[in-house]
Amino acid sequence: MKLVRIKAMAVKEALQIWRDPFSLLIALLMPLMQMLLLGYGVSLDIKHLPVCVYDRESSQNSQALLKNFQASAYFEIVQVAKGYGEITTSLDRGTCVLAIVVPPDFTERLADSGVTNVQAIVDATDTNTANIAMGYAQAVVGSYSTAAQIEATDAQGRPLQFIAPLDVESRVWFNEDLSSRNFIIPGIIALIMALVGAQLTSLTISREWERGTMELLVSTPVSPMEVMLGKLAPYFLIGQLDAAFCLVFGVFWFGVPFRGSIATLFLATSLFLVVVLGIGYFISVKIKSQVGAAQIGLLLTLLPTTLLSGYAFPIDQMPPPVQAVTYLVFARYYVTALKALFLKGSGIVELAPQLLAMAVYAAAIAFLAARAFRKNLD
Amino acid sequence: MFDRIWRIVVKEFIELKRDKWQRFRLIVPPLVQMLVFGYAATFEVYHVSTVVLDRDQTQESRELLSRFTFTDRFHIVETASTDAEVAAAIDRSDAAVALVIHPGFANLLRKGQTAPFQVIVDGTNSNTALIALGYVNLIAGQYSADYATDLAHRGVDGKNARLVTVNLEPIPWYNPDLNGRWFFVPGVVGTLTLVLIVSLTASAIVREREVGTLEQLMVSPLRPAELILGKTVPFFLIGLAEVALVAAFGMAWFRVPFFGNPLILLLGTVLFLFSTLGLGILISTVCKTQQQAFASNFFVLNPMFTLSGFSFPISSMPNVLQWLTYLDPLRYYLVVIRGTFVKGVGLDALWPDLLGMTLLGAGLLGISILRFRKSLD
Numbered sequence: 100m101k102l103v104r105i106k107a108m109a110v111k112e113a114l115q116i117w118r119d120p121f122s123l124l125i126a127l128l129m130p131l132m133q134m135l136l137l138g139y140g141v142s143l144d145i146k147h148l149p150v151c152v153y154d155r156e157s158s159q160n161s162q163a164l165l166k167n168f169q170a171s172a173y174f175e176i177v178q179v180a181k182g183y184g185e186i187t188t189s190l191d192r193g194t195c196v197l198a199i200v201v202p203p204d205f206t207e208r209l210a211d212s213g214v215t216n217v218q219a220i221v222d223a224t225d226t227n228t229a230n231i232a233m234g235y236a237q238a239v240v241g242s243y244s245t246a247a248q249i250e251a252t253d254a255q256g257r258p259l260q261f262i263a264p265l266d267v268e269s270r271v272w273f274n275e276d277l278s279s280r281n282f283i284i285p286g287i288i289a290l291i292m293a294l295v296g297a298q299l300t301s302l303t304i305s306r307e308w309e310r311g312t313m314e315l316l317v318s319t320p321v322s323p324m325e326v327m328l329g330k331l332a333p334y335f336l337i338g339q340l341d342a343a344f345c346l347v348f349g350v351f352w353f354g355v356p357f358r359g360s361i362a363t364l365f366l367a368t369s370l371f372l373v374v375v376l377g378i379g380y381f382i383s384v385k386i387k388s389q390v391g392a393a394q395i396g397l398l399l400t401l402l403p404t405t406l407l408s409g410y411a412f413p414i415d416q417m418p419p420p421v422q423a424v425t426y427l428v429f430a431r432y433y434v435t436a437l438k439a440l441f442l443k444g445s446g447i448v449e450l451a452p453q454l455l456a457m458a459v460y461a462a463a464i465a466f467l468a469a470r471a472f473r474k475n476l477d
Numbered sequence: 478m479f480d481r482i483w484r485i486v487v488k489e490f491i492e493l494k495r496d497k498w499q500r501f502r503l504i505v506p507p508l509v510q511m512l513v514f515g516y517a518a519t520f521e522v523y524h525v526s527t528v529v530l531d532r533d534q535t536q537e538s539r540e541l542l543s544r545f546t547f548t549d550r551f552h553i554v555e556t557a558s559t560d561a562e563v564a565a566a567i568d569r570s571d572a573a574v575a576l577v578i579h580p581g582f583a584n585l586l587r588k589g590q591t592a593p594f595q596v597i598v599d600g601t602n603s604n605t606a607l608i609a610l611g612y613v614n615l616i617a618g619q620y621s622a623d624y625a626t627d628l629a630h631r632g633v634d635g636k637n638a639r640l641v642t643v644n645l646e647p648i649p650w651y652n653p654d655l656n657g658r659w660f661f662v663p664g665v666v667g668t669l670t671l672v673l674i675v676s677l678t679a680s681a682i683v684r685e686r687e688v689g690t691l692e693q694l695m696v697s698p699l700r701p702a703e704l705i706l707g708k709t710v711p712f713f714l715i716g717l718a719e720v721a722l723v724a725a726f727g728m729a730w731f732r733v734p735f736f737g738n739p740l741i742l743l744l745g746t747v748l749f750l751f752s753t754l755g756l757g758i759l760i761s762t763v764c765k766t767q768q769q770a771f772a773s774n775f776f777v778l779n780p781m782f783t784l785s786g787f788s789f790p791i792s793s794m795p796n797v798l799q800w801l802t803y804l805d806p807l808r809y810y811l812v813v814i815r816g817t818f819v820k821g822v823g824l825d826a827l828w829p830d831l832l833g834m835t836l837l838g839a840g841l842l843g844i845s846i847l848r849f850r851k852s853l854d
Contacts, residue, residue, distance in 0.1 A: 121772060129775060140783045142793040143520075143604045149792075164643070190650060191826040193812065209641060216646045223649035224819050226657045227520035227604070228790050233647045234611030241618060244643040251641040264628070265541075265621035266591045267614055272567060274600030282603040294775065302768075391498070393771050398506065406517040411788070413605050416523065421516045439570075442601050449569065 100328075104321050108329020112303070116333060125298055130291045130341045131348075137287045138353050141411065143279040145231050151178040151186055151195040160209070161201040164217065164243050168199060173235040186220060196222045197232050209247070273442040284355045285437040286410030288345045289430050292368070293375055293404040296338050300379030301396035303330050304472070308387045323472045331376050338372040339365075349441075358444030367440070367450070370457040371433040375400060377464035384471040404430040429460045481699055485707025489681070493711070499677075503715065507669045507723050514665045515731045518788060519657045522608040524552040528572035530563050531556075535583035541594065541620050545576060550612045563597070573599045574609055586624065651820045659734070662727040663818040664787045667810045669723055670746075671753055672778055674716045678757025679770045682708060682849075687767060701850045709754045716750040736821030745813035745827070748834040752806035755841030762848040781805045806841075809833040 116122045150168060154161050168174045177195055180186050186198045200218040202208075208215040219236045223229040274281045307313045316326065346364070349355045379396055386392040406412065407421070408430035414422055425431050432453040439445035439453075447454070493499055527545065531538050545551045554572055557563045566572040577595035585592035596613050600606045622642060629640050652659045685691045694704060727733055760777065764770040783789070784798060785807035791799055802808045809830040816822045816830075824831070 121769060125772065125775070132776070133779075136780055136783055139795050140798050141789050143789060144793055145790070146793070188826075191820060191822045192829075193816075193826075209643070213641045214644065215642075216644050218646050218648055220648045220650055223652035223655050224660060224815055225790060226652060226655045226660050229649055229652075229655060230520075230522070230608055231604075231611070233645075233649075234608065234614075236647070237611065237615060237618075237645050240643055240645040241614075244641070247643060248641045264586050264589075264591060264624045265617050266593050267596055267617045268593050269596040269598060269610055269613065271598045271600040271606060271610075274603055274606070277600050277603045277607050279603045282601060298775075393768065394502075397774070402510065402513070406513055412518050412520070413602055415526070416519050416521050416605075417517055421513075438601050443568065445568075 100322060100324055104325045105329040105332070108321060108325060109332040112330050113333040115306075116299075116337075122299055122302075125295060126337045126341070129295055130344055133291050133294070134287060134345060134348050134352075137290070138280065138284055138349070141279075141283045141287075143227065143231075145173055145228060145235070147175040148173055148197060148228070148232055148235075149177040149195040150174045151180050151189045151198040152176055153180040153182070153186055153198060153200045155203040156201050156205045158206050160206045160247075164201065164240070165199065167239050167243050168236075171235065171239055173232075174239075190220065190222050193222070196225075196228065197236065199236070213251075280353055281355050281442060282438070283411060284349045284353055285441040286408070286434050288342060288349070288437055289371070289408060289410060289433045290401075290404055291345055292338060292342060292371060292433075293400040293430060295341055296334065296372055296375035297379040297382075297396040297400040298393060299337070300331065300334050300376045301383050301392040303334075303380065304383040305387055305392045324469055326472060327380060327469055331380060334376050334379075335369075335372055338376070339368065342368045342372075355441060357441050359440030360446065363447050363450065364437075364440050366447075367433060367436045367454060367457065370454065370461050371429070373461040374429050374457065374464050377461070377468040381464070381468045381471050384468075400430075403428040404434075407431065408434040410434050429457060432456045432460075478700075478703060481703050482707045482710070485699070485704065486710050489708065489711040492681075493715075503673070503719065504722075507673065507719065508726055510669060511662070511665050511723055511727050512730070515658055515662055515727065518661045518665075520604055520608075520788075521655075521657050522605055522612070523549055525550060525574050525605065525609045525612075526554045526572045527551045527574045527576060528555040528557050528563055528566040529553055530558070530560070530575070530577045532580050533578045533582040537583040537586055537624075538578045541578065541617070542576065544616050544620060548612070548616065550609070567597060567599050570599065570601075573602075573605065574613065576613075589628065658731045659819050660815070661788070662731050662733045663724075663814045664811055666720060666724045666727060667749070667807055667814050668782055668785070668787055670716055670720050670749070671781065671807050671810075672774070673719060674712055674750065674753040675757045675760065675778060676771070676774060677715070678709065678712045678754055679760040679764065679773065680767055681712070682758065682761035683764055683767050683770045686761075686765075702846075705758070705846055705849060709758070712754060712757070713750050716753065717746065720746050733818065735818050737817030738823060739817075741824060741827065742814065742817040745810060745817070745831060745834065748831060748838055749806055749810040749813075751838030752834060752841050755838060755843075755845045756806075758845035758849055759841060762845065762852050781807050784808065785811055787811060803833070804837070806834055806837050809837070 116126065152165050152168070154165060165176070169176050174197070178185070178189055180189070180198070186200070189195045190198060198220040200220065202216065202218070205215050205217070217240055219233065221229045221232055271277055307316055321329070346357065350357050378399060382396050382399070383392050386395060404410065407425045407428045409425070414425050414431070417425070436450050436453045439450060529542055529545070531542060546553055551574065555566055557566065560577070563575045563577060567575055575597040577597070579593065579595065582592045594617055596610070598606045598610055626640055649655055685694070699707070728735060756777070760770055760773045764773060784791070784794075784802045784805050786802070787807070791802050791808070794802070812830045813827050816827050
């Protein structure tokens with residue numbers, strides 16, 4: 100193995116990338132597009148949820164309660180219904196997601212028994228939105244309830260302490276505003292790396308076959324190991340540049356905090372890139388057609404990274420057999436490391452299990468990839 | 478004329494029959510993806526790993542914490558004895574929620590004063606954190622209300638006081654158990670159909686051009702319109718079969734109900750397939766090689782998937798992206814497919830989306846046919 104020959108191979112490959120508009124497009128434009136699309140498009144935060152209200156009492160009390168919904172930033176009253184039929188139509192059409200119904204005996208029951216109910220009919224088609232909307236609605240009604248209690252207690256001339264004996268002091272760590280962008284963006288980096296890395300390298304050998312340059316490559320005095328290292332070096336560099344771009348873009352454009360160390364991020368990214376590039380190279384050697392290689396590459400990298408890495412869907416909520424499968428998904432370790440580095444500021448010690456798992460993967464894939472390429476023409 | 482179209486259709490099916498890889502692609506990956514999506518795509522919040530620290534050790538503190546033990550929303554994984562242990566558990570991600578009761582908790586409560594109940598949530602996964610926090614507030618609020626009622630009835634402050642409470646009674650419609658699979662499984666049917674049919678149509682035409690057989694077709698007595706029809710009819714039929722296959726599999730495996738009218742779903746599917754076929758032909762007129770056609774996956778299909786509202790609500794997106802979603806056929810189809818599966822609504826609720834797909838389909842097919850004819854000349 101000689102450095103000169105690896106370098107020559109790398110320069111050749113770099114020139115080939117530079118002159119292929121398609122490769123350049125994937126390497127440069129794709130990260131920007133994905134970052135903008137996913138950064139803006141992937142959000143679970145709920146604001147201005149369309150609400151329909153049906154006030155069957157129309158009293159001062161019921162109006163005050165509904166005003167609390169209007170005042171909340173999470174809800175927006177878009178319709179005042181006059182009957183259940185209108186509510187059904189709106190929910191069926193999806194013009195509102197939540198309907199608040201105040202019963203006709205709202206104030207009366209409050210005066211008689213001290214307990215009264217308000218109905219919240221929620222469109223549960225989108226279960227997650229429904230869940231969050233119900234949580235916010237509980238909070239609005241809860242604060243109204245407390246206010247009503249204070250008023251009643253005050254009228255009875257009793258001390259106020261008895262109203263809310265428990266005070267929940269909640270503190271959110273690591274992502275203080277509970278912004279879903281802070282949670283999604285670190286994962287997107289893994290997604291982009293997997294996409295770019297596997298896509299580009301999956302073409303590198305099959306291109307030689309399709310363009311007929313394979314015979315040239317076989318007859319040049321380079322060893323298979325040198326071919327692999329030389330071919331992958333430019334892609335490794337591109338991957339690192341893309342990662343750096345994503346980091347800068349995420350932190351300065353989207354305002355995601357980065358609390359870890361750059362060196363640890365570099366280490367994790369390098370290990371991940373070795374795995375992704377290795378897989379792409381391996382597929383490329385084994386499958387001679389460019390399109391076939393690209394498709395297999397996509398199936399093996401993008402799908403697991405999207406679904407099983409924990410980037411958006413929490414792993415601990417999956418059924419146990421699927422959880423077991425996620426340990427085989429190498430992106431899982433990178434996504435965990437990225438989130439910890441960005442939000443928790445974890446160091447190399449806390450991330451040791453993830454880094455170790457990726458190192459094992461990287462070694463295994465590198466071994467397989469190095470053995471895959473043989474210098475013959477059949 | 479029908480005879481000539483029919484021959485092209487037969488030719489396409491023979492090509493498909495010969496291509497083992499293509500047949501495999503039509504059956505296995507969609508079913509595998511349905512399985513993976515069905516199991517993995519979930520935003521539900523159950524058994525949140527929780528660490529507790531009870532530094533009061535009284536009847537009151539134990540009663541409060543036991544309420545967290547008896548719900549399937551939380552799972553107590555660790556009982557800490559110091560604040561440092563709590564912090565370490567959250568740092569290491571062993572627990573996502575920490576419940577801390579300070580000394581003097583019961584004393585304050587018994588004296589009728591407000592007692593703090595400290596909750597720490599790992600916000601890394603903002604969605605889980607938000608929902609878990611909602612459950613914490615619900616359980617603590619219930620405890621608080623019960624305790625206040627208890628105090629009032631015992632007349633601690635000398636009087637038998639009256640309490641006032643307003644409760645919220647949540648009534649989830651369409652999906653009463655809030656089962657996330659009812660949301661995702663119909664969505665997967667739409668997404669898979671989009672990806673499959675667009676890439677299939679595009680690559681079939683591009684391949685013909687790459688191999689050079691498009692010239693042969695051009696010198697045959699086929700008219701351009703016949704050629705396009707003959708090329709698209711097979712993919713239209715494959716699309717219908719694919720929807721039936723994936724939907725039946727998803728319903729049987731994940732027990733997702735179908736409440737609506739199958740004919741409306743069929744109408745929606747037909748309109749949706751027009752859009753996907755138009756998109757496929759359009760891509761084939763832009764791309765010169767199969768490799769380029771494949772890359773369109775990332776630049777066309779991936780954005781469509783993200784913007785469709787498949788898992789992330791469109792209403793949470795910035796306005797510019799929301800406008801873009803109106804150009805996405807999948808957006809309308811997801812409304813129709815979820816509307817028929819889960820909501821069981823009819824034409825009166827779904828007509829705007831069916832209309833949207835009709836316009837989009839007509840536009841896409843029109844432009845693509847014009848461009849395709851030009852590329853033949």
